[in-house]
Amino acid sequence: MNEQKSVCPQCHQQVVFVQSAFISTCPACGASFSRADGRVVKDDSGAADTMMSIARAILWVVVAAVAIVGVAAAVIFVGCAMSLGRF
Numbered sequence: 001m002n003e004q005k006s007v008c009p010q011c012h013q014q015v016v017f018v019q020s021a022f023i024s025t026c027p028a029c030g031a032s033f034s035r036a037d038g039r040v041v042k043d044d045s046g047a048a049d050t051m052m053s054i055a056r057a058i059l060w061v062v063v064a065a066v067a068i069v070g071v072a073a074a075v076i077f078v079g080c081a082m083s084l085g086r087f
């Protein structure tokens, strides 16, 4: 009914793009395009970027946890040292 046929920049066929949130996918050749600017979305680099941001997020969580444990250990150590120093 309301199908918008357009020419795929990759395979140059008249296709009805499969629409998702921000990406149009060509049903003929499987190429994905960003709907905002029409550039080809490279699936491999996109997955790598996602993996990198997930790894970076995990790294930050680990760093934060180590920092919190380190500060807690330092507070306990200083507390013990001060109480030992007094008595």
Ligand SMILES: [Zn+2]
Residues within 6 Å of the ligand: 008, 009, 010, 011, 012, 013, 015, 026, 027, 028, 029, 030, 031
């Ligand atoms: Zn195509």
